[in-house]
Amino acid sequence: MDNAFIERMKNLLLAQRQEILDTIAESNEQLRTVLSETDPKDSADIASDDIDRIMIEALSSQDLKRYRAIEAALLRISQGRYGLCAKCGKKIPQERLEAIPYAVLCVECQKSDERKNR
Numbered sequence: 001m002d003n004a005f006i007e008r009m010k011n012l013l014l015a016q017r018q019e020i021l022d023t024i025a026e027s028n029e030q031l032r033t034v035l036s037e038t039d040p041k042d043s044a045d046i047a048s049d050d051i052d053r054i055m056i057e058a059l060s061s062q063d064l065k066r067y068r069a070i071e072a073a074l075l076r077i078s079q080g081r082y083g084l085c086a087k088c089g090k091k092i093p094q095e096r097l098e099a100i101p102y103a104v105l106c107v108e109c110q111k112s113d114e115r116k117n118r
Contacts, residue, residue: 001082001083001091001094006077006082006083009073009077009082009097009098010074010077012101013070013073013074013077013101013102014074016066016070016101017067017070017071017074020063020066020067020070023063024063066102069102069104070101070102072102072104073101073102073104076104083097085105085106085109086104086105086109087105087106087109087112087113088106088108088109090106091106092105092106093106093107
């Protein structure tokens with residue numbers, strides 16, 4: 001996977017994470033206060049215990065799941081493991097990552113998991 005694609009996905013993930021944070025901040029004054037006191041340069045490092053606690057309280061279960069998936073994808077990028085299936089280790093197709101940038105499984109393994117969970 002080329003660096004330009006990974007960088008584009010990282011920027012997309014950061015934008016999606018910020019969108020979730022903005023949505024929460026709009027409805028949660030306490031989080032808005034904490035975020036406004038955070039240096040914008042440190043936005044990639046927003047992970048303090050206070051912010052995490054406030055976010056978990058404010059997020060719906062679906063948003064929380066998406067937020068955690070985004071954080072995990074950003075971690076995989078930093079570790080050089082982004083785009084590799086967590087189950088079989090094969091490359092996840094770029095088309096799949098463009099559709100679901102925080103995908104952890106290739107299409108085959110995702111289908112297999114879905115069949116098992118029926």
